[in-house]
Amino acid sequence: MTIDKVAVIDQGSGGIRAGLAGQDFPTLAIPCVVQEAQDDPQQTWYPVGTGMVRDWEALSIMWQPLWSQLSVRPKEAGLMLTDAPVASPAGRKGFLELALETAGFERVAIQPQPVLALYGLGLLKGLVLDVGHGVSVATPVMDGCVFTHNTRVLEFGGQAVTKHLMQLANKRGYALSWNVHGQALTRAKEQLCYVALDHAAETKLARETTVGVTSYVLPDGESIRLGSERFEAPEVLFRPQNAGLECLTGLGGLVDSAIGACDMDLRRSMYASIILSGRKLKIKVDDAPRRMHLVFQGAAALGEIMKDQREFWVTKQEWEEDPYRAGAKVGGIT
Numbered sequence: 556m557t558i559d560k561v562a563v564i565d566q567g568s569g570g571i572r573a574g575l576a577g578q579d580f581p582t583l584a585i586p587c588v589v590q591e592a593q594d595d596p597q598q599t600w601y602p603v604g605t606g607m608v609r610d611w612e613a614l615s616i617m618w619q620p621l622w623s624q625l626s627v628r629p630k631e632a633g634l635m636l637t638d639a640p641v642a643s644p645a646g647r648k649g650f651l652e653l654a655l656e657t658a659g660f661e662r663v664a665i666q667p668q669p670v671l672a673l674y675g676l677g678l679l680k681g682l683v684l685d686v687g688h689g690v691s692v693a694t695p696v697m698d699g700c701v702f703t704h705n706t707r708v709l710e711f712g713g714q715a716v717t718k719h720l721m722q723l724a725n726k727r728g729y730a731l732s733w734n735v736h737g738q739a740l741t742r743a744k745e746q747l748c749y750v751a752l753d754h755a756a757e758t759k760l761a762r763e764t765t766v767g768v769t770s771y772v773l774p775d776g777e778s779i780r781l782g783s784e785r786f787e788a789p790e791v792l793f794r795p796q797n798a799g800l801e802c803l804t805g806l807g808g809l810v811d812s813a814i815g816a817c818d819m820d821l822r823r824s825m826y827a828s829i830i831l832s833g834r835k836l837k838i839k840v841d842d843a844p845r846r847m848h849l850v851f852q853g854a855a856a857l858g859e860i861m862k863d864q865r866e867f868w869v870t871k872q873e874w875e876e877d878p879y880r881a882g883a884k885v886g887g888i889t
């Protein structure tokens with residue numbers, strides 16, 4: 556059976572990027588967050604955690620409207636999904652069930668995010684540093700293959716920056732709580748925070764002047780003032796101990812450790828090709844301007860190229876005949 560279209564979903568713990576194969580950018584980029592209490596829009600929680608789905612039912616409800624928004628009929632379409640570097644075989648099984656059984660797609664593929672990020676740049680090798688919502692991962696990739704045993708993970712990402720921003724604002728005298736103000740602080744972080752390239756100079760400027768002080772209006776109308784917090788909050792990614800996180804290293808150490816685990820003769824080329832993916836921050840490496848959608852772009856390009864290559868996909872028929880054999884095509888399931 557030939558397929559009509561290929562839908563592409565880059566599912567993260569913080570957001571869903573969805574579109575069609577062949578596109579440069581996702582049609583939809585929505586936060587992956589659900590409202591906890593019906594009467595309180597501010598009480599929210601995340602159905603997807605770091606590399607694992609906490610609530611498949613909530614996720615299937617979030618996916619449901621996507622197909623009509625993308626003008627895709629699952630029965631006649633393929634679905635390209637992205638696999639987090641910390642994903643598990645059980646998670647892949649869940650995604651295959653969700654795609655082939657619940658959503659009813661004709662065929663599905665799942666590809667590793669770091670490889671897709673490199674494809675998004677037309678590359679086959681490099682060190683991909685993905686700073687996501689809940690996790691930061693440094694993955695060496697060679698000839699389109701992930702070096703799983705050299706991949707290094709830190710259990711924090713953009714959410715830790717937001718939480719640190721809240722801690723710092725509370726030190727200033729505000730009374731912000733995560734459940735109530737988490738979403739607003741996320742927006743404040745995205746709009747106002749930046750990484751200080753010269754931390755000492757920024758600190759001096761913030762201590763002696765008010766040039767960096769900006770107000771941010773919360774949904775309840777209260778206004779908070781943020782100064783040095785704007786660059787101190789992201790600093791947690793480089794110095795996690797600043798926020799009391801039990802972690803000996805930040806992003807710099809993460810990259811060093813992943814490259815250090817590679818064979819000696821590969822290290823130089825890995826250092827020469829450090830790619831920043833994910834949406835978190837600007838740091839001085841190969842920071843592609845479209846980096847926040849690199850994984851989606853790679854997936855959309857690959858989905859288009861492979862659209863008619865039947866053996867690339869797990870088909871509904873293969874899944875029904877032998878799920879474990881079918882699952883082996885996407886990295887294995889349990």
Ligand SMILES: Nc1ncnc2c1ncn2[C@@H]1O[C@H](COP(=O)(O)OP(=O)(O)OP(=O)(O)O)[C@@H](O)[C@H]1O
Binds near residue numbers: 604
């Ligand atoms: N302009 C921005 N400036 C700073 N942070 C941003 C910006 N845009 C998004 N973020 C942050 O990036 C994080 C989400 O990144 P990304 O979309 O790569 O994560 P994800 O793929 O959903 O999650 P994960 O990879 O951890 O599963 C969130 O914490 C979000 O607040």
Ligand SMILES: [Mg+2]
Binds near residue numbers: 567568685688833
């Ligand atoms: Mg991600």
